Amino acid sequence: MSENSHQKGLIIRPITNGTVIDHITAGEALNVLKILGITGTTTESISVATNVTSPRIGRKDIVKIENRELRQDEVDRIALIAPQATINIIRECAVHNKKGVTIPPLLKGVIRCPNPGCISNTKEPIISSFEVTRKGLQCTYCDWLITKDIANHII
Amino acid sequence: MDHIISIRDFSRERLDHILDTAQRIGDNQYDARALSGKILGLLFFEPSTRTRMSFETAMARLGGACISIDCVEASSIVKGETLADTIRVISGYADAIVLRHPKEGAARLASEFATVPVINAGDGAGQHPSQTMLDLFTIRQSMPLEQVDVGLLGDLRYGRTAHSLAYALSLYDVNLHTIAPKGLELPPNVVQELRSRKMKVREHSSIEEVIRDLDVLYVTRIQRERFPDTASYYGVASSYRITPELLEGVRERLIILHPLPRVDEIDPRVDALPYARYFEQARNAVPVRMALLLEVMK
Numbered sequence: 001m002s003e004n005s006h007q008k009g010l011i012i013r014p015i016t017n018g019t020v021i022d023h024i025t026a027g028e029a030l031n032v033l034k035i036l037g038i039t040g041t042t043t044e045s046i047s048v049a050t051n052v053t054s055p056r057i058g059r060k061d062i063v064k065i066e067n068r069e070l071r072q073d074e075v076d077r078i079a080l081i082a083p084q085a086t087i088n089i090i091r092e093c094a095v096h097n098k099k100g101v102t103i104p105p106l107l108k109g110v111i112r113c114p115n116p117g118c119i120s121n122t123k124e125p126i127i128s129s130f131e132v133t134r135k136g137l138q139c140t141y142c143d144w145l146i147t148k149d150i151a152n153h154i155i
Numbered sequence: 156m157d158h159i160i161s162i163r164d165f166s167r168e169r170l171d172h173i174l175d176t177a178q179r180i181g182d183n184q185y186d187a188r189a190l191s192g193k194i195l196g197l198l199f200f201e202p203s204t205r206t207r208m209s210f211e212t213a214m215a216r217l218g219g220a221c222i223s224i225d226c227v228e229a230s231s232i233v234k235g236e237t238l239a240d241t242i243r244v245i246s247g248y249a250d251a252i253v254l255r256h257p258k259e260g261a262a263r264l265a266s267e268f269a270t271v272p273v274i275n276a277g278d279g280a281g282q283h284p285s286q287t288m289l290d291l292f293t294i295r296q297s298m299p300l301e302q303v304d305v306g307l308l309g310d311l312r313y314g315r316t317a318h319s320l321a322y323a324l325s326l327y328d329v330n331l332h333t334i335a336p337k338g339l340e341l342p343p344n345v346v347q348e349l350r351s352r353k354m355k356v357r358e359h360s361s362i363e364e365v366i367r368d369l370d371v372l373y374v375t376r377i378q379r380e381r382f383p384d385t386a387s388y389y390g391v392a393s394s395y396r397i398t399p400e401l402l403e404g405v406r407e408r409l410i411i412l413h414p415l416p417r418v419d420e421i422d423p424r425v426d427a428l429p430y431a432r433y434f435e436q437a438r439n440a441v442p443v444r445m446a447l448l449l450e451v452m453k
Contacts, residue, residue: 117257117258117259117279118258118259118260119238119256119259119260119261119263120260120264122258124237124238124239125239126239126264126267135344139260140260140263141259141260141263141264142259142260142279142281143163143259143281144259145344
């Protein structure tokens with residue numbers, strides 16, 4: 001076994017069933033795990049590679065999660081911080097489904113409004129709602145505009 | 156169902172339609188029984204005198220009646236009821252709801268739960284669209300909204316009336332001049348948005364340099380709590396005070412507006428000058444709110 005393939009095996013070992021999130025913006029892999037609720041106490045087997053060379057986007061991160069297929073709302077959240085990511089659903093060692101991510105025009109229950117005076121931060125029976133605009137993410141309720149550090153506002 | 160939540164929801168055509176209706180009402184061309192048998196629910200979770208009384212007056216002039224929560228402390232709110240539940244209940248009593256609430260976005264929430272139209276009468280630091288409409292109406296009474304130079308003076312950073320008015324004016328042929336103390340300027344993203352809407356916006360640091368180039372001067376209150384101490388407040392406030400001396404040599408058609416209450420921003424001697432229109436502006440609250448009530452309940 002060459003040194004290269006040995007490294008490859010260590011870093012990005014193929015999985016039998018689960019999800020491979022590829023082409024994540026370099027440095028965002030840990031935020032992707034945070035979005036997916038994966039912490040040190042969860043039971044999934046996870047592989048994370050950061051700052052891997054990519055012909056397509058220069059540097060990228062990769063996350064592999066065994067025995068878990070992502071839901072659409074999870075994919076929507078990932079799109080916010082890694083808009084070039086691709087999601088590969090793996091079944092029986094083969095790519096069952098491969099797709100890019102798209103940010104939906106309306107994010108429901110994805111972002112917490114940073115405005116402490118916003119009605120969406122109270123006990124009212126509503127879920128947060130943000131419209132995706134060219135300028136950034138705009139709260140449907142109080143019009144607050146988020147233009148940076150989006151990962152910090154993801155629920 | 157028509158809700159009146161934010162001035163941003165309005166096109167120029169719809170604003171003009173409401174202002175035209177208000178004009179006819181101002182000329183006494185209206186049916187005093189138009190809303191006979193209708194009930195307006197007034198939900199004020201924050202103190203208000205003029206907004207509340209002008210809505211009550213508007214409803215009475217159209218032959219309708221009002222119900223209200225007189226005292227939030229004595230209502231089910233203190234028992235922990237959500238605004239959503241209150242709105243659902245009052246929707247069963249009233250034909251329209253006027254809401255003032257301390258939280259931003261409260262009116263938008265109310266519109267999701269109400270089965271009758273909701274009119275936003277101020278949500279925290281957010282929107283107060285009927286105020287903006289009566290500001291526009293007062294300008295339009297004096298001059299057509301074409302090639303008008305409007306100056307916004309005061310706290311333009313936190314003042315919601317200034318933001319809403321600037322936005323509404325960007326729908327018309329208006330040059331905007333902003334005059335604000337350091338630190339209280341119109342936020343850059345608001346300026347950028349106005350410019351992207353093809354509005355000419357010029358920022359000034361003193362009122363003297365621009366007062367002779369204005370057709371409308373809109374004065375807002377500079378709040379004392381924005382300053383670290385009383386001395387620095389008075390220093391700034393006195394340099395932004397409107398006096399008869401300042402107004403020498405201004406354009407003949409200049410009008411001065413203020414959403415009221417005023418404190419020290421306008422010298423009382425200005426009240427007697429032909430430029431002063433702020434009390435007329437306050438009176439215009441009634442025809443404009445009558446037009447809004449007709450718009451949502453007819």
